[in-house]
Amino acid sequence: MKRSFIREILEVIGSDTVSFAGGLPDESLFPIEAMQKASQEVLSTPGALQYSITAGIPTLRQKLADYYTGMGLETKSENILITTGAQQALDLISRIYFREGTVVEAPAYLGALNAFSANDCPMYPVPLNDSGLDLHTFEEMFKQTKRAYLMCDFQNPTGICYSDEVRQKLARIAIHHNGIIVEDGAYMELFFEERLAPMSLYAPDHTLHVGSFSKTLAPGLRLGWIRGDEKLLQPILALKERADLHTSALSQHLAERFWESGLFGKHLRKIRSAYKRKCDALADELTSQLSDFCFIKPKGGMFIYGTFPEEIDAKELALACLKNGAVFVPGGEFYPDTCVSSEARFNFSNTTPEEMRRGISIIAQTYKAYMHQKK
Amino acid sequence: MKRSFIREILEVIGSDTVSFAGGLPDESLFPIEAMQKASQEVLSTPGALQYSITAGIPTLRQKLADYYTGMGLETKSENILITTGAQQALDLISRIYFREGTVVEAPAYLGALNAFSANDCPMYPVPLNDSGLDLHTFEEMFKQTKRAYLMCDFQNPTGICYSDEVRQKLARIAIHHNGIIVEDGAYMELFFEERLAPMSLYAPDHTLHVGSFSKTLAPGLRLGWIRGDEKLLQPILALKERADLHTSALSQHLAERFWESGLFGKHLRKIRSAYKRKCDALADELTSQLSDFCFIKPKGGMFIYGTFPEEIDAKELALACLKNGAVFVPGGEFYPDTCVSSEARFNFSNTTPEEMRRGISIIAQTYKAYMHQKK
Numbered sequence: 001m002k003r004s005f006i007r008e009i010l011e012v013i014g015s016d017t018v019s020f021a022g023g024l025p026d027e028s029l030f031p032i033e034a035m036q037k038a039s040q041e042v043l044s045t046p047g048a049l050q051y052s053i054t055a056g057i058p059t060l061r062q063k064l065a066d067y068y069t070g071m072g073l074e075t076k077s078e079n080i081l082i083t084t085g086a087q088q089a090l091d092l093i094s095r096i097y098f099r100e101g102t103v104v105e106a107p108a109y110l111g112a113l114n115a116f117s118a119n120d121c122p123m124y125p126v127p128l129n130d131s132g133l134d135l136h137t138f139e140e141m142f143k144q145t146k147r148a149y150l151m152c153d154f155q156n157p158t159g160i161c162y163s164d165e166v167r168q169k170l171a172r173i174a175i176h177h178n179g180i181i182v183e184d185g186a187y188m189e190l191f192f193e194e195r196l197a198p199m200s201l202y203a204p205d206h207t208l209h210v211g212s213f214s215k216t217l218a219p220g221l222r223l224g225w226i227r228g229d230e231k232l233l234q235p236i237l238a239l240k241e242r243a244d245l246h247t248s249a250l251s252q253h254l255a256e257r258f259w260e261s262g263l264f265g266k267h268l269r270k271i272r273s274a275y276k277r278k279c280d281a282l283a284d285e286l287t288s289q290l291s292d293f294c295f296i297k298p299k300g301g302m303f304i305y306g307t308f309p310e311e312i313d314a315k316e317l318a319l320a321c322l323k324n325g326a327v328f329v330p331g332g333e334f335y336p337d338t339c340v341s342s343e344a345r346f347n348f349s350n351t352t353p354e355e356m357r358r359g360i361s362i363i364a365q366t367y368k369a370y371m372h373q374k375k
Numbered sequence: 376m377k378r379s380f381i382r383e384i385l386e387v388i389g390s391d392t393v394s395f396a397g398g399l400p401d402e403s404l405f406p407i408e409a410m411q412k413a414s415q416e417v418l419s420t421p422g423a424l425q426y427s428i429t430a431g432i433p434t435l436r437q438k439l440a441d442y443y444t445g446m447g448l449e450t451k452s453e454n455i456l457i458t459t460g461a462q463q464a465l466d467l468i469s470r471i472y473f474r475e476g477t478v479v480e481a482p483a484y485l486g487a488l489n490a491f492s493a494n495d496c497p498m499y500p501v502p503l504n505d506s507g508l509d510l511h512t513f514e515e516m517f518k519q520t521k522r523a524y525l526m527c528d529f530q531n532p533t534g535i536c537y538s539d540e541v542r543q544k545l546a547r548i549a550i551h552h553n554g555i556i557v558e559d560g561a562y563m564e565l566f567f568e569e570r571l572a573p574m575s576l577y578a579p580d581h582t583l584h585v586g587s588f589s590k591t592l593a594p595g596l597r598l599g600w601i602r603g604d605e606k607l608l609q610p611i612l613a614l615k616e617r618a619d620l621h622t623s624a625l626s627q628h629l630a631e632r633f634w635e636s637g638l639f640g641k642h643l644r645k646i647r648s649a650y651k652r653k654c655d656a657l658a659d660e661l662t663s664q665l666s667d668f669c670f671i672k673p674k675g676g677m678f679i680y681g682t683f684p685e686e687i688d689a690k691e692l693a694l695a696c697l698k699n700g701a702v703f704v705p706g707g708e709f710y711p712d713t714c715v716s717s718e719a720r721f722n723f724s725n726t727t728p729e730e731m732r733r734g735i736s737i738i739a740q741t742y743k744a745y746m747h748q749k750k
Contacts, residue, residue: 022426028421030424032419039411040415043407046407049407049410051589088619111620114616218625220422220427221424222620242462242466245462248595248623248626249595251623
């Protein structure tokens with residue numbers, strides 16, 4: 001089993017390399033003081049240090065249930081299963097539901113592809129388009145698999161936001177064929193303009209909605225969740241018990257306490273506007289310094305995705321850039337069968353404007369040299 | 376996939392039920408003040424809240440490496456992989472190494488059996504005896520599987536401690552047949568008299584030693600680890616990345632900081648002597664109130680295991696006791712194919728002397744009524 005390009009890169013890059021590779025949130029935005037306060041409160045009793053129940057602590061599950069209900073997707077705490085990051089949700093779901101295969105986006109979130117391939121789940125990729133994906137192709141494949149994994153909000157890697165119309169049609173397909181769509185909402189709250197209703201709203205009993213605190217609060221806590229029909233959650237719960245008993249009780253209590261303090265809304269507004277500024281800054285650098293790279297600016301999330309001229313092998317270019325002190329992820333990594341591609345993903349959440357300028361300058365110079373060498 | 380008796384019991388018992396069922400540490404012994412202090416320090420920078428590397432934070436891995444080296448088992452930080460509790464270690468190891476089958480103890484740790492069965496790993500049980508297990512039977516099976524899962528220290532559920540001679544012979548068998556023995560050391564530090572050298576010491580390249588902070592520090596952190604040869608760890612690391620990216624960075628930093636503070640040794644001495652007193656107290660209650668229950672007092676760990684007269688179905692009895700306000704785990708649960716058994720496991724770490732008296736009294740009365748009904 002090969003390790004992922006991104007994780008391997010994360011582990012070897014020096015501190016002076018400008019990385020557009022990972023999906024790391026800006027740690028200067030972490031609500032450190034509030035978390036210190038929360039930790040003092042939470043650790044004043046031993047509960048957060050003791051074994052807990054597999055589904056997750058009831059108070060946090062209730063808050064998440066209320067959150068969905070507030071969006072119009074009626075949810076009880078029994079419909080929530082806390083996981084060790086959204087990554088564990090994908091591992092568990094694929095072990096239970098994707099053994100016979102699943103439709104995936106092309107390109108798709110690398111961590112999902114890696115989880116599914118580790119579990120030998122056959123994958124059927126459907127190309128993305130500006131409003132989501134081709135519904136006809138999707139339905140033809142979904143008829144067979146009855147399973148799909150989609151990221152409707154500011155998709156990783158492309159930044160695409162599925163239109164409401166596409167979401168409704170996908171939901172109808174899921175219901176019509178009596179299948180299950182796993183909707184990964186990891187970036188749902190990182191909108192720059194508006195939040196669309198999750199696709200799950202239109203098919204509550206035929207979807208599993210995966211969420212994460214990694215992008216909104218702190219990834220180091222390893223906190224995610226699955227929202228779904230109790231019957232669908234039951235086998236996942238039994239497997240989770242065998243996978244790690246339960247998710248860190250301390251992490252759960254901290255997130256719950258932070259939420260309870262009333263600071264979450266303000267914090268979300270702060271990171272949304274910070275990421276919008278970062279997105280604008282990276283888009284400006286790319287446009288001015290690397291005009292051959294073609295992209296559509298996203299309306300949320302953490303990534304700008306686009307294409308170099310088609311003769312470029314973006315992986316070769318990424319490795320050349322890495323040697324010169326900057327790195328991005330070549331698009332080929334995001335396809336089930338890693339392929340040669342001229343596409344590339346740039347993360348904007350974890351670099352300062354100065355680093356962006358320097359990093360894109362390195363990449364632009366490397367690109368010029370690479371093109372020169374090719375001729 | 377059925378859920379485990381213990382986890383289901385844990386989730387339904389009322390607060391007035393005396394539970395000898397779980398393996399919960401005594402939370403009044405948690406070093407709460409030290410953990411509060413550690414959390415303030417750890418959360419003064421954003422590192423503990425950010426994404427981290429899959430293998431675990433280097434400082435904690437180095438401490439664990441030094442811990443093994445101090446025991447004579449030379450270990451580098453590269454030989455340590457941090458996991459989300461020892462439970463995740465067992466899930467990951469079985470997904471990589473046990474697909475073709477493994478030798479297990481009979482009876483064995485329920486969480487291990489559940490992980491292995493969830494991953495469809497065939498299990499070949501070898502009966503335990505007072506000094507470990509029957510080496511001839513073990514070798515006959517190990518020849519075939521080349522894999523085994525053993526808990527040499529204060530085994531869960533039996534409390535048996537493998538003799539040093541048996542450990543050395545097991546190590547020679549592992550080397551001779553070029554196989555892998557997974558040694559689960561979850562209870563290793565909970566000795567009442569002395570700590571034996573881990574079996575892994577005698578076969579460092581043919582063993583994976585699994586450890587846990589759940590019994591020594593706090594299970595709510597969900598922190599465990601695997602010690603092994605780098606080549607053996609590599610595929611486990613790649614799978615862990617796909618399973619949950621990494622273990623809670625906050626939990627890792629807290630454990631590391633607590634260890635760094637120098638308080639760990641004193642804390643271990645405190646819990647060892649507290650658990651020894653609890654073991655003595657439970658043994659006294661069982662002897663005086665439930666003299667039909669036959670057991671050997673363990674020299675460490677968290678459990679007293681023994682047998683009722685052979686006509687008893689301990690599961691029937693456990694369910695009857697549960698109705699009356701006390702519960703233990705029937706021994707049949709600890710066998711790969713859950714069986715009718717007169718054996719039973721009593722946890723002593725998580726009840727007070729008063730609760731022990733009341734709980735064993737309830738069980739003794741239920742036992743009498745049950746026996747009366749049987750006649």
